[in-house]
Amino acid sequence: MHILVNGVAREVHATTMAQALDVLDYQQAIVATALNGVFVPTHRRDTTVLKEDDALEILAPMQGG
Amino acid sequence: MNLYGIELESRLLLGSARYPSPALLADAVRASGTDVVTVSLRREGGGQRSGQGFWSLIGELGVRVLPNTAGCHSVKEAVTTAQMARDIFQTAWIKLEVIGDADTLQPDVFGLVEAAAQLCADGFEVFPYTTEDLVVADRLLQAGCRVLMPWGAPIGSGRGLNNVFGLRALRAHFPDVPLIVDAGIGRPSHAVEAMELGFDAVLLNTAVALAGDPVAMAAAFARAIEAGRAGFEAQPMESRDLAAPSTPVPGRAWLP
Numbered sequence: 001m002h003i004l005v006n007g008v009a010r011e012v013h014a015t016t017m018a019q020a021l022d023v024l025d026y027q028q029a030i031v032a033t034a035l036n037g038v039f040v041p042t043h044r045r046d047t048t049v050l051k052e053d054d055a056l057e058i059l060a061p062m063q064g065g
Numbered sequence: 066m067n068l069y070g071i072e073l074e075s076r077l078l079l080g081s082a083r084y085p086s087p088a089l090l091a092d093a094v095r096a097s098g099t100d101v102v103t104v105s106l107r108r109e110g111g112g113q114r115s116g117q118g119f120w121s122l123i124g125e126l127g128v129r130v131l132p133n134t135a136g137c138h139s140v141k142e143a144v145t146t147a148q149m150a151r152d153i154f155q156t157a158w159i160k161l162e163v164i165g166d167a168d169t170l171q172p173d174v175f176g177l178v179e180a181a182a183q184l185c186a187d188g189f190e191v192f193p194y195t196t197e198d199l200v201v202a203d204r205l206l207q208a209g210c211r212v213l214m215p216w217g218a219p220i221g222s223g224r225g226l227n228n229v230f231g232l233r234a235l236r237a238h239f240p241d242v243p244l245i246v247d248a249g250i251g252r253p254s255h256a257v258e259a260m261e262l263g264f265d266a267v268l269l270n271t272a273v274a275l276a277g278d279p280v281a282m283a284a285a286f287a288r289a290i291e292a293g294r295a296g297f298e299a300q301p302m303e304s305r306d307l308a309a310p311s312t313p314v315p316g317r318a319w320l321p
């Protein structure tokens with residue numbers, strides 16, 4: 001399936017957001033997610049179904065002021 | 066100092082960005098004695114996992130984190146970022162930034178109030194990065210904020226307190242609300258000035274991170290903030306325009 005991951009076009013073989021994170025090598029990573037600009041909490045990733053051209057945002061902890 | 070029911074020993078809140086190295090960040094945090102470090106959320110690029118290392122480092126420091134919504138220019142962006150921050154950092158605290166001007170990073174106070182209302186209603190404990198405007202402050206309190214963070218000067222400018230009159234008025238209008246000067250602090254003397262005005266705390270980042278010796282500067286700010294607070298609590302004398310001799314005039318020798 002063709003989706004955007006952090007603004008970059010990717011071919012991802014996944015049905016759900018949780019599967020996509022696995023495929024993208026975020027299994028152990030502490031990240032926050034949004035789909036098409038809408039926040040998706042950790043506990044809903046398993047049931048959040050992806051579709052063609054979705055925009056997946058994956059954010060990690062970072063330095064901030 | 067009590068912020069949203071949490072007792073904090075230090076009145077210095079420290080940012081975690083722009084340090085020369087993670088090791089210097091860690092040493093500066095320790096030297097500052099701070100209880101609260103601000104953090105952010107960003108994309109990780111190129112298969113790197115630097116965010117995971119950063120998060121481990123913060124965990125080892127044993128400090129409370131205050132996530133921010135830095136870089137957000139709309140209410141929707143800020144609210145979504147806050148929701149993502151709560152999910153990842155497991156805290157209801159959020160330093161709410163809704164930026165209105167790209168050059169000065171001045172808060173969009175209209176969007177700020179709107180975002181604050183949404184987030185407070187959703188259970189967040191909001192630390193709004195605002196101006197010293199009294200009316201905006203009042204609206205933020207009505208929205209549910211129980212802490213206010215007026216700017217001293219534009220973020221990263223190091224100019225100190227641009228509008229002492231406005232900040233003093235804010236302190237006088239809201240004597241019972243925790244007020245934290247956030248942004249624009251460049252030197253320990255600026256922090257002293259803020260604390261002597263009666264502000265409860267200072268939040269700074271660049272002044273420490275970009276100092277020649279960030280660890281020494283962190284320690285200097287810690288002492289400055291303690292000194293400024295002690296000075297405020299000791300009730301400084303009123304200043305005056307004309308001199309007043311400190312040595313008693315009566316009893317002076319007559320030496321023609």
